[in-house]
Amino acid sequence: MTQMTFARAINSGLRKSLENDPKVVLMGEDIGTLGGVFRVTDGLQKDFGKHRVVDTPLAEAGIMGTAVGLAYRGYRPVVEIQFDGFIYPAFDQIVSQVAKMHYRTQGAVKMPITVRVPFGGGIGSPEHHSESPEAYFTHTSGLRVVSPSSPQDAYTMIQQAISCDDPVLYFEPKRRYHDKGDVDETLEPGSALPLGNARVITDGRDVTLVAYGPLVKTARDAAIAAADEGVSIEVIDLRSLAPVDYAALEASVRKTGRLVITHEAGQSGGLGAELAASITERCFYYLETAPVRVTGFDVPYPYSKLEMHHLPSLDRILDGVDRALGRPNSLSGLEG
Amino acid sequence: MLTDEVGQGGTPAVGPGNSTGHRGGASQNLVQLITPQGERVSHPEYDPWVRDISDEQLGSLYEDMVVIRRIDAEATALQRQGELALWPPLLGQEAAQIGSARTLRDDDFVFPSYRDNGVAYCRGVRPEDLVRAWRGNASAGWDPFTVNVATQQIIIGAQSLHATGYAMGIQNDGADCVAVAYFGDGATSEGDVNEAMVFAASFQAPVVFFCQNNHWAISEPVRLQSHIHLADRASGFGIPSIRVDGNDVLAVMAATRIALDRARRGGGPTFIEAVTYRMGPHTTADDPTRYRDANELEDWAAKDPISRVKSLLDRKGLLTADLEAAVAAKADAVAKELRAGTINMPEPEPLDIFKHVYSTPNSWLDRQQDHYSRYLASFGDPAGANSEEGAR
Ligand SMILES: Cc1ncc(C[n+]2csc(CCOP(=O)(O)OP(=O)(O)O)c2C)c(N)n1
Numbered sequence: 001m002t003q004m005t006f007a008r009a010i011n012s013g014l015r016k017s018l019e020n021d022p023k024v025v026l027m028g029e030d031i032g033t034l035g036g037v038f039r040v041t042d043g044l045q046k047d048f049g050k051h052r053v054v055d056t057p058l059a060e061a062g063i064m065g066t067a068v069g070l071a072y073r074g075y076r077p078v079v080e081i082q083f084d085g086f087i088y089p090a091f092d093q094i095v096s097q098v099a100k101m102h103y104r105t106q107g108a109v110k111m112p113i114t115v116r117v118p119f120g121g122g123i124g125s126p127e128h129h130s131e132s133p134e135a136y137f138t139h140t141s142g143l144r145v146v147s148p149s150s151p152q153d154a155y156t157m158i159q160q161a162i163s164c165d166d167p168v169l170y171f172e173p174k175r176r177y178h179d180k181g182d183v184d185e186t187l188e189p190g191s192a193l194p195l196g197n198a199r200v201i202t203d204g205r206d207v208t209l210v211a212y213g214p215l216v217k218t219a220r221d222a223a224i225a226a227a228d229e230g231v232s233i234e235v236i237d238l239r240s241l242a243p244v245d246y247a248a249l250e251a252s253v254r255k256t257g258r259l260v261i262t263h264e265a266g267q268s269g270g271l272g273a274e275l276a277a278s279i280t281e282r283c284f285y286y287l288e289t290a291p292v293r294v295t296g297f298d299v300p301y302p303y304s305k306l307e308m309h310h311l312p313s314l315d316r317i318l319d320g321v322d323r324a325l326g327r328p329n330s331l332s333g334l335e336g
Numbered sequence: 337m338l339t340d341e342v343g344q345g346g347t348p349a350v351g352p353g354n355s356t357g358h359r360g361g362a363s364q365n366l367v368q369l370i371t372p373q374g375e376r377v378s379h380p381e382y383d384p385w386v387r388d389i390s391d392e393q394l395g396s397l398y399e400d401m402v403v404i405r406r407i408d409a410e411a412t413a414l415q416r417q418g419e420l421a422l423w424p425p426l427l428g429q430e431a432a433q434i435g436s437a438r439t440l441r442d443d444d445f446v447f448p449s450y451r452d453n454g455v456a457y458c459r460g461v462r463p464e465d466l467v468r469a470w471r472g473n474a475s476a477g478w479d480p481f482t483v484n485v486a487t488q489q490i491i492i493g494a495q496s497l498h499a500t501g502y503a504m505g506i507q508n509d510g511a512d513c514v515a516v517a518y519f520g521d522g523a524t525s526e527g528d529v530n531e532a533m534v535f536a537a538s539f540q541a542p543v544v545f546f547c548q549n550n551h552w553a554i555s556e557p558v559r560l561q562s563h564i565h566l567a568d569r570a571s572g573f574g575i576p577s578i579r580v581d582g583n584d585v586l587a588v589m590a591a592t593r594i595a596l597d598r599a600r601r602g603g604g605p606t607f608i609e610a611v612t613y614r615m616g617p618h619t620t621a622d623d624p625t626r627y628r629d630a631n632e633l634e635d636w637a638a639k640d641p642i643s644r645v646k647s648l649l650d651r652k653g654l655l656t657a658d659l660e661a662a663v664a665a666k667a668d669a670v671a672k673e674l675r676a677g678t679i680n681m682p683e684p685e686p687l688d689i690f691k692h693v694y695s696t697p698n699s700w701l702d703r704q705q706d707h708y709s710r711y712l713a714s715f716g717d718p719a720g721a722n723s724e725e726g727a728r
Contacts, residue, residue, distance in 0.1 A: 033627040034555035057525035057561050058492055058553050086491070089527060124421045126450075127475055128490050268700060297704050299693045304421055304472030306689045309708070319711060330711040 028080030085128025132265035149216035173214035204234030374647020428615035431641030435588025464677025522553025540604035570607035582610030
């Protein structure tokens with residue numbers, strides 16, 4: 001076990017993948033000499049050379065489109081999009097080409113492309129630097145979408161994503177980059193929890209609380225706070241946003257009878273809506289109450305002085321838990 | 337001409353090119369009217385375009401450049417003191433920004449990037465409005481229509497398309513104003529900039545593409561974006577281009593006037609490559625020592641745009657104690673205004689988060705706002721709802 005930051009854990013996972021497979025190629029803006037604006041690729045170009053760790057021109061459609069060509073040629077490109085808000089110029093290549101290639105060619109062409117996207121808010125950045133665009137991608141068939149929440153998962157999941165034959169959007173919670181945790185670098189990605197599986201973070205009996213990426217830590221803190229008040233929350237780290245591990249969610253909701261979902265992205269059309277609908281379909285007779293969502297608002301990501309109002313906080317999550325439990329909460333007395 | 341450029345290898349400069357109407361693919365000479373030593377050199381094609389610049393006007397260009405350098409330094413200091421979340425310095429690019437912006441007419445419309453604070457200052461944006469967004473108090477610092485400057489663009493190159501569309505509107509209206517897009521060398525790699533040039537050429541739109549080649553796109557040198565001079569790219573789109581010494585305020589003025597004149601007379605777009613250098617970091621969050629050689633910085637410091645025009649004033653006997661005192665006083669006053677405006681900026685209210693998402697009320701959002709205000713009201717201490725750690 002080694003103590004390392006989240007960012008360092010991804011770096012270490014990338015290094016392992018580069019070592020193990022000569023077809024792995026990293027591409028992105030500023031990922032070489034600078035080591036990426038978050039230093040996630042620090043030192044990799046020095047050790048693996050400019051053909052394996054490629055500083056690309058400043059052109060996201062270009063990066064993604066050439067990754068498609070490299071994949072055609074048998075490579076496994078790992079693309080870094082510098083910030084969430086800069087993925088949109090590449091959107092067409094991702095949803096029209098990367099996602100559909102396998103289907104279109106009836107399985108003849110694989111797109112083992114990993115797209116690393118530092119995402120989410122909470123770091124006081126300007127516009128376009130704090131977005132949660134995951135639902136655009138979970139809505140697109142053919143893409144896998146994952147988000148690690150701990151250094152250990154960051155380390156293994158990046159390797160699993162790279163070795164996966166499907167395209168994987170790998171959303172990195174940038175406000176957790178500096179969080180430290182134990183990482184077992186001897187853990188083989190093949191024997192770790194599979195990429196598509198959710199994980200129970202804390203066992204509980206009263207409410208199931210689903211989170212992913214940056215909010216897993218907040219959700220766990222909320223569970224600890226709730227325990228002081230005698231409420232037992234089962235926190236589930238979704239890990240895979242598409243496809244979703246419904247078996248894990250169903251098992252938990254059948255036990256607790258209550259579901260709270262939290263994410264930073266806006267509510268309407270967000271992943272929480274999909275989880276609420278699917279769990280309602282699957283577990284209707286087990287649910288004591290309607291699923292509750294605690295999410296960002298349906299507003300453009302706000303300027304930094306207001307972002308803490310937008311982001312689900314521990315208190316806002318607990319208020320949602322109170323709603324699911326029918327305890328006094330901020331909306332008590334309101335109907336609908 | 338600048339002989340010791342760095343960063344961009346490839347095509348050597350050839351011959352005295354027909355730079356005002358350049359349509360060929362051949363590499364272009366750099367237009368220069370003031371040498372790095374502050375010597376005024378004559379240029380038959382460009383001199384006429386700045387012949388009207390009086391001694392007094394030269395002094396005021398110098399003043400503008402000193403003031404925006406001071407704004408830049410003050411904002412950087414404010415960031416270091418925790419008053420701004422981030423700041424993108426323009427240190428070294430003063431001549432490019434002042435020389436071009438001071439050439440524009442009030443009814444021309446500017447589409448800037450995040451770094452073009454000197455341009456915005458010239459257009460009348462108030463000092464505190466320059467930092468409003470960097471402090472995190474608003475998404476944008478000013479109303480574009482009060483100063484004819486769009487708000488700062490962060491998505492690289494997006495504004496070049498906006499400028500082109502605005503220019504198409506000018507054309508439809510039969511007006512003779514011009515839209516100007518400011519962007520960097522890295523931006524020329526983006527699809528948006530290339531598509532903007534396609535549209536501008538197709539419709540012969542009255543737009544000026546003003547590219548400040550400051551040699552770096554964060555850590556990436558300009559040679560990674562292009563193997564030829566950026567100005568030479570324009571010819572492939574059928575757009576005439578000028579490659580100008582961006583640290584020479586007079587040369588930049590002349591080049592911009594040529595481009596504006598062409599646009600006003602129905603001659604369509606022009607691409608200007610102002611060859612300059614970012615002497616500071618990309619932003620206050622960047623560490624250029626990781627990717628940039630100190631010698632390179634030294635070479636460019638010798639071509640400093642402000643000392644250049646100062647030497648010219650000196651040679652002409654215009655650098656009087658009065659002028660220096662007046663310039664220093666102006667810089668001090670603007671810096672003071674910036675600092676006070678920043679520190680006294682009113683804090684946004686929590687429910688401001690819901691404002692202006694739509695121009696008409698929306699029941700989805702009204703419901704979220706109602707719920708959130710009830711949530712805030714449920715705290716005795718409203719500040720409690722602010723922290724991630726929680727207040728229960
Ligand atoms: C679409 C997009 N991709 C990436 C970025 C991140 N980014 C911000 S500034 C920058 C470099 C821009 O370089 P250049 O165009 O030369 O302008 P300069 O900053 O040097 O003025 C990058 C990559 C962004 N803002 N937008």
